[in-house]
Amino acid sequence: MNNNRITIMMVAVIFLWGINVVMIKYLTNYYPPLALAGIRMVLAAAFLLPAVWYQGGWQRVPRAAWWPICGVGLFNIFLHQIALSWGIKATSATHATLILALNPLLTTLLASCLVREPLSRNKLTGVALGLAGVLLIISGKSDTMGATLLGDGVMVIAMLVYVFGSLCVKKSTQYAPPLTVTIYSHLVAAPALVVLGLFTNPVWVYEGAFELWPIVTLLFSSWFSTALGAVLWNTGIHHIGASTASLFLNGQPIVGLFASALFLNEQLVWQHYLALLLVLLGVSLGTGAFNSFRKGT
Incomplete structure (x- = not known):
């Protein structure tokens, strides 16, 4: 496959x-978090069949x-979807987006550790900047409606288990x-996820x-963002590796941050x-994107 x-x-x-x-933040208004995770994954699996x-x-x-493969199912899907649905319900989409933005940095660091590559100064600086960005947003919860410390912590777990899952991919x-x-x-x-939902949700x-927009959003989230997105992501990891593929996720927080402001009317303030900026700079330094850009120029 060409570049x-x-x-x-x-x-x-x-x-x-x-x-x-x-979309998941929007859907938690109509479905309990653990029920939503099961419903979305069943629809995604049906789309892939x-x-x-x-x-x-x-x-x-x-x-x-x-x-x-079971590791992918456990980390990338089962644990990630539970933490993602619950965490987004308990915090704002803005905070969730910024926390998930640490994915590329930690993927690179963990991949480096597993293959015994030394941690460079840029990678260590990237870790510090990324963590500073996360601490900044979880310490300023009053600036974003619906953000909680618990929700932010669960989103950190969602991000971490997906990093492990990417290595399984x-x-x-x-x-x-x-x-x-x-x-x-x-x-x-x-x-x-369905079995877990049956034991934890008295209502689904x-x-x-069942109104039009919740159904349309649910189907788009399940079929395209989840199922098609997973196929594209796994294909990318297969061809270029988890560390390099994670570089492309640098743009995800930008999309999510402004989408939350546009569609959910979440207020963006200077802390966000x-x-x-801190998360993107940390990711760029830690993954080597910053050096690649300087060499390209």
Whole structure:
């Protein structure tokens, strides 16, 4: 796959995932968080099933592939969706977006540790700047309606488990195609989320859940942001690696931040812009994007 196609795919992921935070925040007005996670993953799995037949039916994968595939299902889908739905419900979309912006930085750092690459000064500086941005927004909750310390903490967990899951994606796509990994991991995680929802939710929908816009938003979030976004992301990781793929997520907080202001009327104040600057600068330094840009110029 050529570089132009990979770039287009990863830019699409930026927009799909950037607006997905806003859509999930909107949908928590109509569905309990854990019910929403199960519903979205079932719809995403159903959307992916026709792709199985398009690629020639169910494919056997090596036994060694099942552990990392289950890891993708556990971290990228099951735990991430639980924390994402609950965290966004308990905080603002603005805070959620900025916390998730640390994903590329921590992905790079964790990947470096696992392959025993030394931590450079830029990476350590990037960690400090990124953490400063997160501390800035969670210490200024009064500036954003609906933000709570608990919700921000859960969003940090959502970000961390997705970082671990991205490394599982890289491992699993060494044994099976990205589409196969995506489908099987969704089929593993979706039933588990439904079972969890059955035990934790006395009701699955709130008033107005079956009106036009909640349904349209739910389907778009499930089919395109979640299912299609996962296929594109896993394909990108397969071709260019988790660390390099994470560079493209630098634009996600920009999309999510301004989408939350545009669609949810969340107020942006100077702390948010400064936090965004710190997180993006930290990500750029930690992943090497800043040095690559200077060399390119």
